[in-house]
Amino acid sequence: MKPPHSDRIDEFVNAMQLCIQSVISGVTWDSSKNTIEIGFNPVEKKDEKLVQIKRLLPLEEENEHRLKIKLDYFKSEACKKLTTFLLLTRMEEKNIQKLAEIDSSYAPFLSKLGLKEDVIFNVNNLKDASAFVFKLVENRKLTLRELSQKTGLTQVALSNFKLGKSDMRLSSFLKITSALGLKLKLQ
Amino acid sequence: MKWRLKNRNHVRQWIEGGEKLPLATQNYPSRGQTAIQELYQTKIGKLFLKKVSQRNHQECQIHPKDGTLAEREYWAFCLASFLRLKVPELILMDSLTTVQIWFDLPDGRQYTTAQKPLELQGNNVFDCALFDWLTAQVDRHDANYLYDFVQQEIILIDSGHAFLKYSGSLPDYLRIFEAAYKNELHKKQASSLLDRIKNCSKDDLKKQVPLRNSEEKETLFARQQQLKQIDTIAGIIHLYRIG
Numbered sequence: 013m014k015p016p017h018s019d020r021i022d023e024f025v026n027a028m029q030l031c032i033q034s035v036i037s038g039v040t041w042d043s044s045k046n047t048i049e050i051g052f053n054p055v056e057k058k059d060e061k062l063v064q065i066k067r068l069l070p071l072e073e074e075n076e077h078r079l080k081i082k083l084d085y086f087k088s089e090a091c092k093k094l095t096t097f098l099l100l101t102r103m104e105e106k107n108i109q110k111l112a113e114i115d116s117s118y119a120p121f122l123s124k125l126g127l128k129e130d131v132i133f134n135v136n137n138l139k140d141a142s143a144f145v146f147k148l149v150e151n152r153k154l155t156l157r158e159l160s161q162k163t164g165l166t167q168v169a170l171s172n173f174k175l176g177k178s179d180m181r182l183s184s185f186l187k188i189t190s191a192l193g194l195k196l197k198l199q
Numbered sequence: 200m201k202w203r204l205k206n207r208n209h210v211r212q213w214i215e216g217g218e219k220l221p222l223a224t225q226n227y228p229s230r231g232q233t234a235i236q237e238l239y240q241t242k243i244g245k246l247f248l249k250k251v252s253q254r255n256h257q258e259c260q261i262h263p264k265d266g267t268l269a270e271r272e273y274w275a276f277c278l279a280s281f282l283r284l285k286v287p288e289l290i291l292m293d294s295l296t297t298v299q300i301w302f303d304l305p306d307g308r309q310y311t312t313a314q315k316p317l318e319l320q321g322n323n324v325f326d327c328a329l330f331d332w333l334t335a336q337v338d339r340h341d342a343n344y345l346y347d348f349v350q351q352e353i354i355l356i357d358s359g360h361a362f363l364k365y366s367g368s369l370p371d372y373l374r375i376f377e378a379a380y381k382n383e384l385h386k387k388q389a390s391s392l393l394d395r396i397k398n399c400s401k402d403d404l405k406k407q408v409p410l411r412n413s414e415e416k417e418t419l420f421a422r423q424q425q426l427k428q429i430d431t432i433a434g435i436i437h438l439y440r441i442g
Contacts, residue, residue, distance in 0.1 A: 025222050026223055026224070027221055029220050029222045032304075033240055035218045035220060035240055036220075036222050039222075049401045053218065057239075081440070095311040096314070098311065099305055099309055100305050100309070100313060100314060100348070102303035102304070102305075104303055106349050107304075107348070107349060110348060110349040111314075111348070114314070114315070115314065115315075116347070152349070158285070161391070163352070171340060178274035193349060193350075
């Protein structure tokens with residue numbers, strides 16, 4: 013027998029499965045306790061995204077193979093919000109940060125996940141700036157070619173900046189920060 | 200690590216060694232034109248397998264002997280790669296089956312339904328529209344492109360309905376762009392993709408897109424010629440309007 017709010021449960025489980033590596037083996041309803049149990053086939057390595065999602069859920073019980081949530085949660089606005097959050101971000105950090113920037117109603121998820129809303133990075137010299145920018149490029153899995161396409165700067169210029177071989181014009185640097193969606197603050 | 204799908208046997212092994220994720224695609228927006236859609240968790244990440252049926256071709260009035268939907272999607276991928284347009288890596292497993300790397304991004308429909316209107320960039324829209332026009336894509340609805348809201352870029356997927364001799368309707372993202380970015384419609388776009396299309400020889404096109412139907416082949420060449428005169432998004436929209 014299907015539990016009440018089964019559409020909401022399905023949507024949530026579908027979105028969750030899109031994010032995590034562990035395979036969801038089944039969803040069962042315990043009508044006596046009015047809880048939903050989601051079972052997993054765990055992966056060999058730690059499933060970081062599953063760990064993160066657990067932080068966002070009001071869990072009744074959990075272990076490596078299953079988690080239990082009150083059935084009522086699935087009819088709540090909070091569940092709807094989390095389902096959308098999962099669907100849009102797929103628990104990728106860059107997506108999470110951007111979504112919270114676009115829509116502040118997602119900001120509480122950042123603090124629950126331990127991600128600060130603003131990362132302030134002090135740049136004292138060219139090496140600092142280059143290291144920060146290219147760490148971000150690496151995190152976003154961007155290639156130099158893709159960055160070159162986004163900024164209109166040559167790959168050679170970008171590579172020289174990365175390796176600290178040459179200085180960079182402020183206008184070029186601003187093209188990079190803009191392409192990466194960074195905000196510059198001068199104080 | 201960026202995985203490439205170059206070897207069918209490897210892909211088959213990855214899928215066989217992986218686990219099917221039936222729950223992930225339960226709400227996947229299919230319009231009934233794909234008989235099987237399966238998502239697998241594999242050692243290289245999520246892989247999406249699509250198998251079309253003979254009936255799918257009848258519904259779409261496509262003759263499989265000219266090129267199945269799967270073959271057309273693969274040719275579109277080959278051409279996109281050749282032109283250096285960012286699309287998910289894809290391999291043709293057999294004449295009816297493709298496997299592609301799954302991108303962890305929402306599609307246009309999911310984003311606009313759950314969040315807000317798309318914010319688009321002219322150069323990205325121009326490149327996608329060039330490609331859709333060149334490939335005579337007739338099915339670019341809102342679930343057939345992904346939306347990277349960090350980069351504010353769209354990424355074309357599910358390009359199987361391509362290389363036909365008849366024209367399709369305006370791609371969904373072009374409709375959005377036309378309504379929301381009126382000031383940018385006539386802006387000249389500098390596009391390295393357009394340069395590559397212009398410089399693409401007939402032999403290059405034939406190699407990437409080995410069409411079997413001579414009319415479809417001629418349509419592809421004719422579309423390439425039409426794009427040589429285009430440098431704005433309004434120009435591409437005009438091509439759709441004049442058919």
